[in-house]
Amino acid sequence: MxxxxxxxxxxxxxxxxxxxxxxxxxxxxxxxxxxxxxxxxxxxxxxxxxxxxxxxxxxxxxxxxxxxxxxxxxxxxHTLAVQQGLRMGMILFIVSEVMFFFAFFWAFFTCSISPVFNIGGVWPPTDITAISPWGLPFLNTILLLSSGASVTWAHHAIVGGFKKEAMQGLGITLAFATAFTAMQGFEYSAAPFGMSDGVYGSVFYMATGFHGFHVIIGTIFLAICTIRLSLYHFSRQHHF
Structure with missing residues (x-):
């Protein structure tokens, strides 16, 4: 006993x-x-x-x-206490990611605002042909913002109990994410500079490369969520 x-x-x-x-x-x-x-x-x-x-x-x-x-x-x-712990873990993860990318932005602004003589004293460096921000980068930005809107729609649909609309929202989000990754790869293949081309190439590929890696991981996450939603694993009360 x-x-x-x-x-x-x-x-x-x-x-x-x-x-x-x-x-x-x-x-x-x-x-x-x-x-x-x-x-x-x-x-x-x-x-x-x-x-x-x-x-x-x-x-x-x-x-x-x-x-x-x-x-x-x-x-x-996964009791309520466990779900709260998972949410707190996700919040801490996002905060750590903000700090991670903050280092790359710090490097970019340090080099661009006060360029050293080694790169010609100008930004971009004299031997670098920069990519126009109004081409693929602008289109990819629109795709990212649109994917944020569609996944938010899917979340609200799950909370409201509308499975069909949630599936549509997740499907659209996956399409946006896949298109973003494909265009990012095309941009890399057509870029007139590489990672070894000084500080500009290093900062560009490290920042955008890690961001693209996060998009790929997020796409896998959302694909798993879509499969689980189709198998009725989510409910209005429990969908974290």
Whole structure:
């Protein structure tokens, strides 16, 4: 009787079972970053190691999400306290991302407002042909703003219990995100400068590249949400 009393959970939090996915994700991240550095410096095996890291991260994303969906949907482990913790974690993640990109903006404005003599004392540097902001960058900005509006529409549709409209909103958002990624890739292929072309190329590709990477990850997130919505995993009360 005492043993049974000890096994009764007297708190609203979810104590997760031991999982291999954090370790596998760390190994995948190591392979991704190390392989990326080797690939960019044209070392043998860098491309293979980079691909291995990407595949490992994608595999961990799938399996970890699968476990979380099972815990939330079938085991009922996501209580109100757990949902509040998840929301707080997402808020902290967004704050950390703001600080992450703040460093790139700091580098850009430092170099552009006060250009050093090494680059000719002007911005953009004398040997750089800048991309016009009124071409693909402007179109991509419109796509991003439109995707924000469509995903907000989908969220309000879920809260209102309108599954069809929510599916339409998520589908439109995925189309916008895919178009953005394709145009970003085309812009990179047609750019008259590369990452190794001084501080301008470094800041441009680091800032826009990481932003594009976030768009790709967000597209995967929304694709998973669309699949789960089609399988009736979301309700008006529980859709986080």
């Amino acid at each position: 005492k043993l049974k009393a000890k096994m009764v959970q007297r708190h609203p939090f979810h104590l997760v079972d031991p999982s291999p996915w954090p370790l596998v994700a760390a190994l995948g991240g190591l392979s991704l970053t190390f392989g990326g550095v080797l690939f960019m410096h044209n070392y043998e095996g860098g491309g293979e190691l980079l691909c291995l890291g990407v595949l490992t991260i994608l595999y961990v994303m799938f399996t970890w999400w699968r476990d979380i969906v099972r815990e939330a949907l079938f085991e009922g482990q």
